[in-house]
Amino acid sequence: MTLASVLTPLPVLIPTIAAAVTLFAGRKPRLQRALALAALSFVVVVCGVLLYLADRDGTLVLHVGGWGQSVAGMGPLGITLVVDRLSALMLVVSSVVLLAVVFYAIGQGIRDGDERQPVSIFLPTYLVLSAGVCTAFLAGDLFNLFVGFEVLLSASFVLLTIGASKDRVRAGISYVMVSMVSSMVFLFGIALVYAAAGTLNMAELAVRLDDVPAGTRSALFAVLLVAFGIKAAVFPLSAWLPDSYPTAPAPVTAVFAGLLTKVGVYAIIRAHSLLFPSGGLDPLLLVAALLTMLIGILGAIAQSDIKRLLSFTLVSHIGYMVFGIALSSQLGMSGAIYYVAHHILVQTTLFLVVGLIERQAGASTMQRLGGLAAASPLLAFVFVVPALNLGGIPPFSGFIGKVALLEAGAQNGSALAWVLVGGGVLTSLLTLYVVTRVWTTAFWRSREDAPEGHLSAAVPSALLHEPEDIQFVDRDNVGRMPIGMVAPTGALILVGLALTIFAGPIVAYSERAASEVLDRDQYISAVVGPR
Incomplete structure (x- = not known):
């Protein structure tokens, strides 16, 4: 048995x-918090080691249960977990974000509407979410994905509706319905692929799908793209996101x-690089990337609430990633991988900052905000x-x-x-x-100049549209930001800056990851043996 x-x-x-x-420690909140922080800290360490091993030794494969690689020509049985450079990078970045956000959430003190009773279900549900994210990145077959x-x-259904306020339940219903449609389409696609x-093993599929007629392959890819496009919020499958995310607590x-x-x-x-590498749907993906960029950012311009504004920018910048994928080149894939890591960190940090703005000023609507730079330089x-x-x-x-992606577009x-390059700029x-x-x-104008700046943070939360079930620590002193909220936000800023300070090694790693992703034989050989 190896370390990997x-x-x-x-x-x-x-x-x-x-x-x-x-979950069993629900009546002991301090123990709950300690267990959650310890578990996610350990996950960060483990993922860091896996990244080092995957970069040093190549793709790591574990056939859970020891079923071996294949039985009677049917491909690997049981669950196969695969760690290559791409999945290892996603695991590391995700685990860092998950740890920082749970630290922030504990500092903020999410509650269920009753000031005397903490939400004991939050941390167990959050840990289940973490396990689901890691399962998706490790899955070596479509069913376990x-x-x-x-x-x-x-x-996420539980976390989105925690507190059961009217707005959250409404947003949760929309989110649940869209997610169910996505899951049904994905399950339908799995049945068609099988x-x-x-x-359903992805390495075995990469071999067998080569013998499937081109039209059938394109149809299978299109079904999976619809399912994944909904989850990734690619236009025109992105309308659900701006209405679902802003109602939840900041963490x-x-x-x-x-x-x-x-x-x-x-x-x-x-799916694009391993299962369906022919590129037959690349023009469609490029058009979707362009529309995702432009419609998302135009939607952001029209917003006055910072949470909704950031939700639209989230949709917009998904377009950059799809752009890099659809170019089907090493530079494009490398740029997409680097941009995914960048965007996870930056977008998470900005939403945590919105929580600090709500803490400082009592609202996140720009009509009510002003003077934050003078009130809190930090x-x-x-x-x-x-x-x-x-x-x-x-x-x-x-x-x-962005430069890497634009250069990849110019090389194409x-x-x-070239239209995508212009759209990206x-x-x-x-x-x-x-x-x-x-x-x-x-931040810059005075609060007195804001159209609704006369509404102070002392106004009841129902009038400020502040989430009803969040009771901030020291809420009577709105301007005080707990160190438990500021510290993880600052930590994520530092990690984001590390992508700049150590850009050379990280870009080089992204290039190795892209080369590995585009070379299907490496993945196939690691999972099912040489062809």
């Missing part, structure tokens, strides 16, 4: 076991925005750094990722690729305009 075989299942097992233990999706979606190829919204859509992007990468700093990073200002990681040279400029507008209205 011992470590590979731990990102799933640790949070799953911790979720069960914390589906299981990972369903685990994280089931947990009928066509006789297996829940942050982890949703940072991670859940990226699980869908990860699934698109796997809050101004923690907003402006990730905001400029999202806007793609050099030398931040957002600029590095097709008319559609325009989207970046409009993103910078959007975050600048937030800065000038919420």
